[in-house]
Amino acid sequence: MHDVIVVGGGPAGATCARHAAQAGLDVLMLESQTYPRDKPCGGALSPRILDIIDFDISPVVDRVLSTAVIHSPSGRKVVCRRDDVAGQMVKRAKFDHFLAERAREAGVAVVENMTAVAVEQVRGGVRVLSPGDSFKGKILVGADGVNGIVAREIDVRWGWPDEEVAFCIVGTVHLDSDDIEWVMSVPGEPEVVAMDLYFGIQQRGYGWVFPKRDELSIGIGCRMDLIGDIRSEWGAFTERIREEKGIHLDFLRKDSFRVPVGRTGSRFTGRRTLLVGDAAGLVSPVTGEGVYYAIYSGRIAAEVIAEAARRKSPLYLKEYDVKIKQKIIPELETAEFMADVLFRSERNSEIVCEIASEDTTMRNLMIDFVTGSRPPGKMRISITKRLFTRHPLKTVRLGLNV
Numbered sequence: 001m002h003d004v005i006v007v008g009g010g011p012a013g014a015t016c017a018r019h020a021a022q023a024g025l026d027v028l029m030l031e032s033q034t035y036p037r038d039k040p041c042g043g044a045l046s047p048r049i050l051d052i053i054d055f056d057i058s059p060v061v062d063r064v065l066s067t068a069v070i071h072s073p074s075g076r077k078v079v080c081r082r083d084d085v086a087g088q089m090v091k092r093a094k095f096d097h098f099l100a101e102r103a104r105e106a107g108v109a110v111v112e113n114m115t116a117v118a119v120e121q122v123r124g125g126v127r128v129l130s131p132g133d134s135f136k137g138k139i140l141v142g143a144d145g146v147n148g149i150v151a152r153e154i155d156v157r158w159g160w161p162d163e164e165v166a167f168c169i170v171g172t173v174h175l176d177s178d179d180i181e182w183v184m185s186v187p188g189e190p191e192v193v194a195m196d197l198y199f200g201i202q203q204r205g206y207g208w209v210f211p212k213r214d215e216l217s218i219g220i221g222c223r224m225d226l227i228g229d230i231r232s233e234w235g236a237f238t239e240r241i242r243e244e245k246g247i248h249l250d251f252l253r254k255d256s257f258r259v260p261v262g263r264t265g266s267r268f269t270g271r272r273t274l275l276v277g278d279a280a281g282l283v284s285p286v287t288g289e290g291v292y293y294a295i296y297s298g299r300i301a302a303e304v305i306a307e308a309a310r311r312k313s314p315l316y317l318k319e320y321d322v323k324i325k326q327k328i329i330p331e332l333e334t335a336e337f338m339a340d341v342l343f344r345s346e347r348n349s350e351i352v353c354e355i356a357s358e359d360t361t362m363r364n365l366m367i368d369f370v371t372g373s374r375p376p377g378k379m380r381i382s383i384t385k386r387l388f389t390r391h392p393l394k395t396v397r398l399g400l401n402v
């Protein structure tokens with residue numbers, strides 16, 4: 001019987017598996033696909049990810065950006081910049097493969113092309129069933145993403161209510177590196193390459209163009225319960241990008257995929273089982289950032305598992321719920337508040353952009369929030385204080401509820 005079975009080898013699973021193996025545990029990781037496998041994603045990582053990854057990821061970072069251009073619904077452009085890094089752009093196929101290799105190096109037995117289809121409770125552990133095979137472990141980690149089976153098998157969640165998940169369409173276009181620098185530079189600053197965010201494309205969502213070294217990731221996402229005719233919105237958005245950037249959009253890949261963006265549940269554990277990353281619903285409702293939370297929750301899970309093993313107490317796994325509520329949920333609650341203000345209506349998105357374009361402090365607060373550079377509680381206070389003291393009339397129009 002393995003000490004730990006991790007189902008799913010994305011950022012959450014690979015991180016958890018690696019740290020559990022480094023703690024001396026016998027870890028098996030089951031991944032349904034074969035590396036390098038793609039994952040529909042913008043591939044934008046916030047800089048704080050470097051605080052929670054203890055090895056060099058620069059070999060798989062395509063571009064490091066300091067600037068984001070926010071496009072308001074009316075077309076106003078707000079340039080937000082940081083002195084240091086605002087975002088690191090990766091291709092998920094390479095990034096995820098890199099993380100899985102680090103897990104393998106730490107001693108994790110990685111089994112690719114192996115899909116878990118059911119989980120059974122057995123004496124002293126769990127049995128994971130996959131077509132033609134089964135695996136026994138003392139502790140199970142559900143790292144199988146938004147469409148995973150583990151949360152359902154352990155009776156924590158039977159699906160995502162429409163208001164807790166967003167539907168995204170994302171496409172990848174190849175361009176030469178020089179062309180990317182040309183089309184993604186900040187207006188009037190040809191040497192500064194930026195990521196583009198577009199508000200007002202959809203209700204409760206946004207559009208993006210993210211530059212990699214030789215690819216653009218272009219996408220839109222919207223909360224499922226508010227979704228309109230997303231195919232036409234995608235058509236209109238790509239047409240706008242084609243015109244604005246003057247490029248032909250010949251998509252190498254185009255996918256649709258869901259991402260959790262709602263109020264997360266209060267339970268991330270079941271009997272001898274922990275849920276991490278998207279499987280636990282740990283994604284920012286305002287930006288859709290999930291890789292950071294996947295890696296962070298994977299680390300927290302591994303720490304709790306190692307301690308539970310040391311104490312020989314599966315009951316200790318409950319501590320994971322406590323730690324997630326302390327370390328991750330407050331931040332997601334602040335993000336929920338921000339999403340409410342920003343995406344309540346097209347008018348709100350416009351007012352926020354108007355304020356940001358006039359007020360450098362607000363612009364800095366916005367980029368600090370997106371990059372997670374300040375604690376969320378303090379951030380919420382700073383933003384509301386600034387809004388009420390410097391922009392009282394606009395704040396009333398936002399319908400802000402403190």
Ligand SMILES: Cc1cc2nc3c(=O)[nH]c(=O)nc-3n(C[C@H](O)[C@H](O)[C@H](O)COP(=O)(O)OP(=O)(O)OC[C@H]3O[C@@H](n4cnc5c(N)ncnc54)[C@H](O)[C@@H]3O)c2cc1C
Binds near residue numbers: 010013043117143148
């Ligand atoms: C269109 C889109 C754009 C996004 N853009 C960004 C972004 O720019 N930045 C950001 O930080 N986040 C972004 N996200 C969110 C981010 O992609 C996820 O939060 C992140 O991938 C979560 O990592 P994970 O390891 O929990 O799950 P995943 O990355 O989904 O990995 C789950 C793994 O489990 C495997 N698996 C699934 N089921 C089984 C099974 N039954 N048995 C075995 N293996 C299984 C899958 O093959 C997969 O490898 C985006 C999401 C979408 C949909």
